[in-house]
Amino acid sequence: MIEGALRTSILKRAQEKGLVEFGLHNLRDYTLDKHKRVDDYPFGGEAGMVMQIEPIDRAISLLKEQRHYDEVIFTTPDGEQFTQTAANELSLMQNIIILCGHYKGVDYRVREHLITREISIGDFVLTGGELVAAMIADAVVRVIPGAIGDEQSALSDSFQDGLLAPPVYTRPAEYKGWRVPDVLLSGHERKIEEWRMNQSVERTKRLRPDLSYNK
Numbered sequence: 001m002i003e004g005a006l007r008t009s010i011l012k013r014a015q016e017k018g019l020v021e022f023g024l025h026n027l028r029d030y031t032l033d034k035h036k037r038v039d040d041y042p043f044g045g046e047a048g049m050v051m052q053i054e055p056i057d058r059a060i061s062l063l064k065e066q067r068h069y070d071e072v073i074f075t076t077p078d079g080e081q082f083t084q085t086a087a088n089e090l091s092l093m094q095n096i097i098i099l100c101g102h103y104k105g106v107d108y109r110v111r112e113h114l115i116t117r118e119i120s121i122g123d124f125v126l127t128g129g130e131l132v133a134a135m136i137a138d139a140v141v142r143v144i145p146g147a148i149g150d151e152q153s154a155l156s157d158s159f160q161d162g163l164l165a166p167p168v169y170t171r172p173a174e175y176k177g178w179r180v181p182d183v184l185l186s187g188h189e190r191k192i193e194e195w196r197m198n199q200s201v202e203r204t205k206r207l208r209p210d211l212s213y214n215k
Contacts, residue, residue: 002100005134014147022137030055030062039103048104056099056110063097072097072116073136075129076105079118086119087139098136100129162211166199 005011006022014020028036031054038056039049060072070093080086090096099106099115111118121132141147169180183195204211 001128002130002134006137009138010142010147011138014141014144017146019144019146020141025059025063027051027055027059030058042104046104050104051102051106051110053107053109056106057114060097060099060114067095069095069097072099072114074099074101074106074111074115074118075120075132075136076101076111076118077120077123077125079120082119082121082136082139084139087136088143090136090140091143098129098133100133102128162204163200164203164208164211166196166203 003024006015006024011020011022015022027038031038031052037052039051042048042050063069071090073096075098099110119132119136121135126132169184173180173185181195183191186192
């Protein structure tokens with residue numbers, strides 16, 4: 001599931017440029033169980049299966065023997081909400097481990113003793129954390145200098161300054177009677193910037209009043 005995402009678009013180009021390196025690890029490779037099981041029934045009789053602590057600890061311990069890691073992240077619906085600010089912070093780090101949640105969850109001792117940060121992409125549950133890990137990777141890598149052709153484009157995306165991005169338009173200037181705002185065709189840089197800021201503020205207040213700019 002995650003291999004395909006890492007082989008396409010910006011993530012692929014960033015690897016080819018030597019800007020980032022990904023290592024994928026199957027926890028079944030770190031279990032001593034002859035059936036390669038990484039889950040078991042929860043104590044107390046609750047429904048579902050739980051990821052065991054032993055293969056997770058072995059995997060993380062082995063990786064840490066090879067290099068220092070700035071964060072060991074666990075993807076979980078009850079973690080902190082992933083934001084552009086978090087993506088920017090992670091982009092400045094050297095090495096990161098992302099443990100993908102699965103089943104009913106992980107043995108809680110993993111979260112108590114091995115994890116440094118817990119991240120969620122929303123108040124809903126997925127089958128596993130692989131898609132979340134791919135989304136985190138994409139958001140982080142695209143703000144690394146050199147990952148995309150126009151670095152200013154990434155810096156002007158929504159959420160970078162607590163605002164939604166303003167509307168954008170391209171040719172033709174008129175289509176089916178629908179016109180691009182005249183100010184964008186004026187060539188007047190100051191008025192264009194004022195228009196963009198006003199649009200960002202208005203859209204943020206209307207669509208995302210929860211964002212930091214409004215607090």
